[in-house]
Amino acid sequence: MSEEIKMIECENLIKIYKSLDSEVVALQGLDLTVNKGELMAIIGNSGSGKSTLLNMIGGLDRATAGKLYVDGKDLFLLNEKEMIDYKRNTVGFVWQNNARNLIPYLTVSENIQLVLNIGKQKDIKNRTNELIELVGLSRRKNNCLSELSGGEQQRTAIAIALANNPSILLADEPTGSVDTKTASQILDVFRELNHELKLTIVIVTHDRAIASKVDRVAAIRDGRLSSEFIRKKSYAEELKELKSGIISEDSSEQIEYAVIDKFGRVQIPNEYLDELNIKGNSKVKVEILNDKIIVLPPEKK
Ligand SMILES: Nc1ncnc2c1ncn2[C@@H]1O[C@H](COP(=O)(O)OP(=O)(O)O)[C@@H](O)[C@H]1O
Numbered sequence: 001m002s003e004e005i006k007m008i009e010c011e012n013l014i015k016i017y018k019s020l021d022s023e024v025v026a027l028q029g030l031d032l033t034v035n036k037g038e039l040m041a042i043i044g045n046s047g048s049g050k051s052t053l054l055n056m057i058g059g060l061d062r063a064t065a066g067k068l069y070v071d072g073k074d075l076f077l078l079n080e081k082e083m084i085d086y087k088r089n090t091v092g093f094v095w096q097n098n099a100r101n102l103i104p105y106l107t108v109s110e111n112i113q114l115v116l117n118i119g120k121q122k123d124i125k126n127r128t129n130e131l132i133e134l135v136g137l138s139r140r141k142n143n144c145l146s147e148l149s150g151g152e153q154q155r156t157a158i159a160i161a162l163a164n165n166p167s168i169l170l171a172d173e174p175t176g177s178v179d180t181k182t183a184s185q186i187l188d189v190f191r192e193l194n195h196e197l198k199l200t201i202v203i204v205t206h207d208r209a210i211a212s213k214v215d216r217v218a219a220i221r222d223g224r225l226s227s228e229f230i231r232k233k234s235y236a237e238e239l240k241e242l243k244s245g246i247i248s249e250d251s252s253e254q255i256e257y258a259v260i261d262k263f264g265r266v267q268i269p270n271e272y273l274d275e276l277n278i279k280g281n282s283k284v285k286v287e288i289l290n291d292k293i294i295v296l297p298p299e300k301k
């Protein structure tokens, strides 16, 4: 594990949205590390801070406090101009609503060429075809966007996100407006890109089915990382076994870990607290017993 290169490092990351009459603490000291070449998902209820986190990592907005390093850069230290370069060269973005990136009356090729033109890229024709092939859209490249299915449109959006050759691909609810089958196909595109280009990919989703298909899932609760789900067997291992004809039991199962931060804080799932009738913002007894730490409701007087 020690030779892993860190691509994203958030430490005690805080984001406060301020307006005239209110303050929202969207990230409350979030810790997260993503290694280079990792494909991971972030899950959490609506309003838990997923998009905020992605926007901070993508440089679309600035965090309030904490540490945030991406691809070796300290995002807190970048000035406006450096931030623009960072957005241009380091990250690619995919959103749920792809209309944000695409023009319906242009073809797949034309949409991609448009972006390559803006980026003043060389050899636009070859690069366009390369990108189209990467996302598996060669057969549809001369179709207008309006003629494509939701999944195909999303593939085009992914191709565009890859146009500047980013080191990280960030996707915010990329399968939010398509059916289950299409969602699974879109995930396959991400998996292929991760595998072939060794691209680091972070997908925000509330689709549990999607989340169960990546090696690591980080769960956010109230602007903080609460637990992680790690796959028992990685996809690479599983693929290898499949190819060599080994048939093993279903290994798609994930193990859940609660996250403990450097101050020793752990978030205990609400269901567990409810089960023992322990209220939040109160006291519990914490004891050590052999190799276990036990949390108990307070004794009744
Ligand atoms: N631009 C903003 N101004 C004020 N509050 C915001 C803004 N963006 C998000 N929030 C608030 O921050 C919290 C986290 O939001 P968000 O990151 O969008 O959550 P998620 O993507 O998990 O649904 C929510 O309470 C939301 O209302």
Ligand SMILES: [Mg+2]
Binding pocket: 050, 051, 052
């Ligand atoms: Mg969101």
